[in-house]
Amino acid sequence: MRDLTNAMENLAKHEGQNNSRPVLSFAGFLQEVIARPEQLIRDVFQVYVDMINTYMCDEEEDCGDDTESIGFLKYDCTRLFVEGSDRPFFADRLFANRLMRHVESFKVGGKQNKIFIFDGPHGSGKSTFLNNLLRKFEEYANSPEGSRYEVVWRLKHDRLVGGVHSLNSLTNKLAWVFESEGKSELADELKCACNDSRDLAGTFDVPCPSHDHPLLLIPKDVRRRFFDDLFENDEIKWHLFTEKSYEWIFQDEPCTICSSIYDELLKKLQDPTKVLECVFARPYVFNRKLGEGISVFNPGDKPLRHNVMSNEMIQRRLNSAMDGAMRVSYLYSRYAKTNNGIYALMDIKSHNTDRLMELHNIISDGVHKVEDMEERVKSLLFALMNPEDKKLLKDLHAFADRVEYINIPYVLDLKTEVDIYRENFGKHIDESFLPRVLHNFARVIIATRLRTKSEAMEEWIDSPEKYEMYCDRHLQLLKMEIFTGHIPEWLSEEDIENFNAKRRLKIIAESEKDGWKGLSGRDSIRMFNEFYTTYAKDDKLIDMSMLGRFFRKFCKQDRDILPMGFLDSLLRMYNYTVLQEVKESLYYYNEEQISKNLINYIFGVNFEVGAVEFCEFTGEKLEITEEFFRLVETQLQIEAGDAPTFRATTQKAYTSTALTQEMLRDGLPITETTLYTHLYEKYVHNLKGRVLEPFLKNENFRRAVKDFNQEEFKTYDRKIQDDVTYMMENLQKKHLYSRQGAKEICIYVIDNNLAEEFSKNGVT
Structure with missing residues (x-):
């Protein structure tokens, strides 16, 4: 038999969620609040903002130190949407900035009166995005950095302590008699009553089903004075009393159940401090699978038969603790389980349409009716929606100012599109392509998603034909560069100077209208798979001629999928780029x-x-x-x-x-x-x-390039060998070509007379 000692010891060392965070008395919780106020005085909106800021980081500005920068940052979303995910979501630069603007808006407060709808076409990755966002939120909320505490009442059964032992003895004897006579059901009930009576002899816990923050049990009319005495006159106190995001701590009220327990205990104990001795704080544990803190509903999930929930055992104990009268009703709805958490609807269809209608009162007033009781709900409300389902909300005018849309169109950043291919097919795919060809595949896909007419681009560049050697006539290739945060070097100095902040903002704003048509994410993956399996060979790198053949065949099936002449423009831009690379690699002036x-x-x-x-x-x-x-x-x-x-x-x-x-x-x-x-x-x-001019007229140089890395190369004079070797090494070092790729691109430039072609058009 195999020794399992080590394996079981490792298992024994595992600690479940929140085991390191014990249940605290109210006084102990206040000490923690004083020590870590910014962490422990947070509602769900502040935790959401902190979670995003923890996992997202900005890498660079759109144009570095450019005075015309508009804050179009390059965010690294890897930790938020990719790491640890079975199905990563790749956020392009446009969506990452859109998401961060949405997050920044929470700092002004008052966001509980809205539902946030992530809107996008089919195949844009909405479901993947939301699942990864919720997964990270659950992970963060259960970590020490994102933890919060909730109320749990610890109450006593004072009136039963005197006679509990005799009751237990009699109950046990009756249970034995019934069991011996075959009446096991009655015996089980008596045993249960016996166990209850043992619990009643001491204390029992009543968790707040709405996950109330413990500080909300401080009476609302004395909270400002309480916090004024609790904290020193320091920075956190200034933030607490002045910032909009902390208004909730002074305005929110505890749930109806906690309010009722507080009032009944105050009548009995006549001292608020003694009431608060019954209040404890425990970690608020999020569990999407159980619907605790996070509840996600798919359109096909049928509504619950019973919308009102209760706990008979806790209710009996509460009745007993409150002198036998049912003064506290332990009733709550499913919305309580996500109070101070996230309630999400995956697509507004079928049963989710009804759920959205039910949210109306919660969105408007933050209140939900549970039989005769009012239940306060303060949750992050998320939903996913396809464009064709928007008509539902258009018919509901009451939702007009209660909805905030965050668009998730198709990817418009070519770098992100390439990352998606690498994720799905492996990073080794780069080895099968000449540099830039893989990104050009992404450019073609993105071109299907862009509108051909752009008022902002036309206002900036009134004569697109002057860039016909580098760009298409609709300036889509230029727009793609701007969407990645890059300003091409082939733009004239005048146009760069005119590319001011106002124009940049207008172009970025226009991106909200792009990405709603064309090839979806699923379509692009399917097409890339077809393209890659067709042309990837061991002895030949994938080049632009292969890409052109593939998409021209596709355009014959759907002539409207790409603008006329786009593939020709893409080839000219590629030719210009590789020509500059070859020139730069050969350049070695003093x-x-x-x-x-x-x-x-x-x-x-x-x-x-x-x-x-x-x-x-x-x-x-x-x-x-x-x-x-x-x-x-x-x-x-x-x-x-x-x-x-x-x-x-x-x-x-x-x-x-x-x-x-x-x-x-x-x-x-x-x-x-x-x-x-x-x-x-x-x-x-x-x-x-002009660096290539003397070499291109030298037939020996042309032949030496083709013979590079072969035995015949040694027959050329030393000067040509040095020049060709220098060029090949620079292409590999500066522009990341493989040895085979460097040779192929030089032959491509020479055989197609690119230097002569561009010089004829006045391009150096």
Whole structure:
């Protein structure tokens, strides 16, 4: 037999939820509140906000230090929606920002009077999103960081203590007699009564079915004075008394059951402090499976036969403790189980339509009727809805100001779309693609989800045709880049300058209307599976020609799925991008010499032609001639006729900003000034633009690329070998190509004469 000692010892060490958090007396709970006020004085809305902020983190601004930034942050949602999930949900940048705006709105308070509906088309991942959100909420609420406490009453049976032993003895004898005569049912009832009487001899617990916060048992009219005495005049006290999110602690009332018990005990004990000695605080344990703290209803879940719940044993004990009169009715509804928790409806259909109607009074007044009693409910109310079901709420005008929609359209961020493919098919899929081709597959999918007309984009760029070598005529490819938080380098300086905060906000706002049509998440996974299994081979990486063939075949079946000419525009943008990568990988001009030339030029524009000066930054002797100026201006592509104006503008920028503000005031070196950085980037860009010209005219260079990594490559002269090797290594190091991919992309650029094609259209 196998020794089970170690296995059983490990099991014995396991602690269930909240075992480390004992039940506290009211006085002990107050000490904990003083020690950890921000954690223990929270309602469900504050816990929800803290949970999101705990699992979500922002990584970067949309444009770094850009003064026109609109706070379009890149949030990392991995811990919230992916880690530990059987079915991860991938939130794109647009939805992550939308969700965080929704969460931030809770800080103003008063959110219990709304139902939050997550609205999106079929296949957008709404159910996956909500299930993962609730799973994380349950995990956080049961952790030490997210824990809260609820009321449990510990009451005594004072009037029965004197005669309990004789009652037990008689009951046991009768039970033995009935059992010996075969009357087991009567015997069981007497044994149960005996056990009850033993319990009645001491204390018994009455948990609050509505999960009331213990501090709500402090009478409402003295709470402000109580908290004023409880806390020092510190920051938490200021927050407690001034912030909207803490208003509940002064305004909310305990449930009807707790109020009734309090009132009856006060009549009996005549002292509020003695009443509070009967109040204990225990951890509020969330359990979705049991409907405690979180209840989720699917459309097919039938309504309960009995909406009113009770506990006969607790009711008998309460009657006994209250002098035999039924002064406290231990009655509650299913809504009590999610009070200070989450009540969620998965799709507003079938039985969930009726449940939504029942929520009307709760949403409006926070009150639900349980027979003759009023039951207060303060829960987070969530629902999922498809667009076609909105007509239900349009007919109910009472819901008009009680509903807040949070849109979950199809994914519009291409990076997120690619993450979905990696999750479903494995991260190894990248190895089968040339760089950027996998992301271009995602671009095609997203293009089906975007509207072709965008007023915000048209207002910003009135002549899209000027970007025909990089973008489509509807500017969808540009919009995709903006949705990821990226501003493409091929935009003109004028358009970048005009891309102000107002325009950015308008474009991002338009995203609310995108993602409601086109290929769903399920469709895209199915199509990617078909594409990948068709073209993934060991000896050939998936390239743009394969992608083009696949989607053109698909477009023949549905001609309206993509805008006309989109695939051609995508190919041109790809060609431009890979051409720049190859150029940059071959570029190895003397960076130090370029820097000296630019510094000398910036210094030299302050003098007239014919002067001889020593540059105070490089120490070189400068003869200020036309040839001196043209050496740099040619590389900056400044026409001779424009040279005087350009020199004057450069001189003004140097004296008014670079020298006086950045260098003298801020202590920056000249190489870190805005003027130098601008000229350097333009200088290098133009050099890179022409770097391929001498090589493409060299037939030996072209053949050497094709023979790279083969024995024939050694037959070429040393200069060509060095150039080709340098280019291949940079493509792998800087742009993450594999060795095979670097060779294939160079051959692609050369065979398609991309440098010549773009230069003919005035693109460097």
